[in-house]
Amino acid sequence: MNGRPTALVTGASSGIGLEFARQLAASGHDLVVVARDEPKLKELAAEVSTEVEVLRADLTDASDLAVVETRLADTTKPVDVLVNNAGFGTMGPFATLPPDDEEREIRLNVIALVRLTRAVLPGMLERKRGGILNVSSIGAFQPGPFNATYSATKAFVSSFTEAVHEEVRGTGVNVIALCPGLTRTGFQEASGAHASTMPKFLWQTSEQVVKTALRDLEHNNAVSVPGIQNKLAAALVRFTPRGVVRRMSAGVGRRLRD
Numbered sequence: 001m002n003g004r005p006t007a008l009v010t011g012a013s014s015g016i017g018l019e020f021a022r023q024l025a026a027s028g029h030d031l032v033v034v035a036r037d038e039p040k041l042k043e044l045a046a047e048v049s050t051e052v053e054v055l056r057a058d059l060t061d062a063s064d065l066a067v068v069e070t071r072l073a074d075t076t077k078p079v080d081v082l083v084n085n086a087g088f089g090t091m092g093p094f095a096t097l098p099p100d101d102e103e104r105e106i107r108l109n110v111i112a113l114v115r116l117t118r119a120v121l122p123g124m125l126e127r128k129r130g131g132i133l134n135v136s137s138i139g140a141f142q143p144g145p146f147n148a149t150y151s152a153t154k155a156f157v158s159s160f161t162e163a164v165h166e167e168v169r170g171t172g173v174n175v176i177a178l179c180p181g182l183t184r185t186g187f188q189e190a191s192g193a194h195a196s197t198m199p200k201f202l203w204q205t206s207e208q209v210v211k212t213a214l215r216d217l218e219h220n221n222a223v224s225v226p227g228i229q230n231k232l233a234a235a236l237v238r239f240t241p242r243g244v245v246r247r248m249s250a251g252v253g254r255r256l257r258d
């Protein structure tokens with residue numbers, strides 16, 4: 001025991017998760033880093049100056065997921081911050097998308113996130129401190145035609161996280177949902193979205209997103225929306241009739257698909 005807090009970050013091998021790992025290490029956290037790409041996790045371990053435990057896991061696989069749950073529930077090595085960041089999206093008309101990919105998306109974005117939250121929360125409540133940050137998306141605020149399963153998984157993440165946030169109010173445990181907009185990572189390419197056609201002003205960097213997210217986690221702001229452009233988009237959705245929102249969202253989906 002070295003007295004430093006420990007943060008577990010899923011999807012720490014790239015993009016937003018890698019940046020979470022870097023910023024949490026820079027603020028003095030030891031890390032437990034989780035993803036499938038072990039060499040990338042080892043590179044990260046060599047880069048940062050705090051202690052890093054590498055946990056290779058495919059979180060869509062029940063036995064790999066159980067290993068991470070066990071690590072989170074181990075009260076002899078408490079995890080102070082859990083960042084449920086690993087996630088991916090599928091893109092295209094729902095009727096054409098491989099059903100196994102849709103299921104894996106739900107396993108990773110929803111099932112793993114719920115099980116990992118459940119694994120760590122009792123210990124945090126016992127210790128009367130801790131933070132859980134679940135990565136959602138601004139895609140959670142409206143249905144996403146041509147992105148249907150992805151948006152639905154993120155709507156789940158936001159609703160689930162806000163509910164747990166409220167359940168643990170006043171316990172010393174902070175639980176928040178992070179809703180980034182377009183962020184420059186490998187995500188868009190992996191999902192097959194043609195996002196490079198989206199206007200420049202909409203994009204943020206992982207550094208910007210994670211800086212806002214960690215500040216909001218500290219203040220226990222239940223829903224963290226980084227960037228003024230994304231705050232405006234969220235407000236627009238709230239005050240626009242749902243039918244109009246759906247059609248606007250379909251327009252964006254078509255543009256990302258084509």
Ligand SMILES: NC(=O)c1ccc[n+]([C@@H]2O[C@H](COP(=O)([O-])OP(=O)(O)OC[C@H]3O[C@@H](n4cnc5c(N)ncnc54)[C@H](OP(=O)(O)O)[C@@H]3O)[C@@H](O)[C@H]2O)c1
Pocket residue numbers: 010011012013014015016017034035036037038040057058059060085086087088089108135136137138179180181182183184185186187188190
């Ligand atoms: N980029 C955006 O515009 C954007 C916008 C809103 C929300 N988000 C959300 O932000 C989060 C991070 O995305 P990103 O943009 O940083 O994408 P990314 O660069 O593609 O990173 C995704 C991370 O998830 C991990 N991962 C994927 N499948 C996994 C699996 N089966 N088991 C364990 N880990 C897995 C990947 O690691 P391995 O491949 O090594 O397993 C990688 O570290 C996601 O939840 C995403 O939905 C992104």
